[in-house]
Amino acid sequence: MTTFALAVDAMFDDPNMAEDAIWRAGGAAEGLPVRIRYRSPEAIVGLGGNQFDLVATLIEVRLSEIAEPAKGDQVDVLDDDGAVRETLEVTGLSRIDARKLVRTCEVASLAPDDDP
Template sequence: MTGFAIATDLLFADPNLSTPALYQQSGVGSEREVRVMRRNPDRMVEFGAAQLVSDSVVLDVRVSDCPELAAGDRFEIAGEIFTVQGAPQRDRERLVWTVELLPWWPDPHADPDY
């Protein structure tokens, strides 16, 4: 294990920097407990000639916790469910994924009781 891997593990174990989450691949199957670092930066969004500031949710998660992370995977953090938007990006050392999340909304056509 490299020094970077050891440092990354220590950072994700720190409760002041990371938070527990449940990870579910493709939104199906069993959930797995992971630790994540959540950020909520403002994003500039262009709408016609206007530029708007929009909230976003960005997550860092260890590659070792979610080796096959992909668009459509889900995270539950403090009771909120999010889905991975777009392709996750790994850091230079290939230790941490960075992903943008969207709030998850159930598909009313998939559940007849919805």
């Protein structure tokens, strides 16, 4: 294992930097326990003289846990007691880091009645 892989694992294992979740490929009933990290970048984009504030919710997942994340996958974010706090749906795939350790995914929160 490389130093970079050890550093990534340390970040994901830190309770202050990552959270427990269940990854459900395609929204399937069964899922895999994973650790995720939230990222919420903001950007202001100009178009035709107007400015729009774009806010996206991104999560990072280790490729060692989920080798092929896909659009439509669902992620149940767990609270401290292990209960589902929020369900996210992967709406887009972003980059893989240079060392091929972490995938960034764009996600949207599902309302409780959106769940299958």
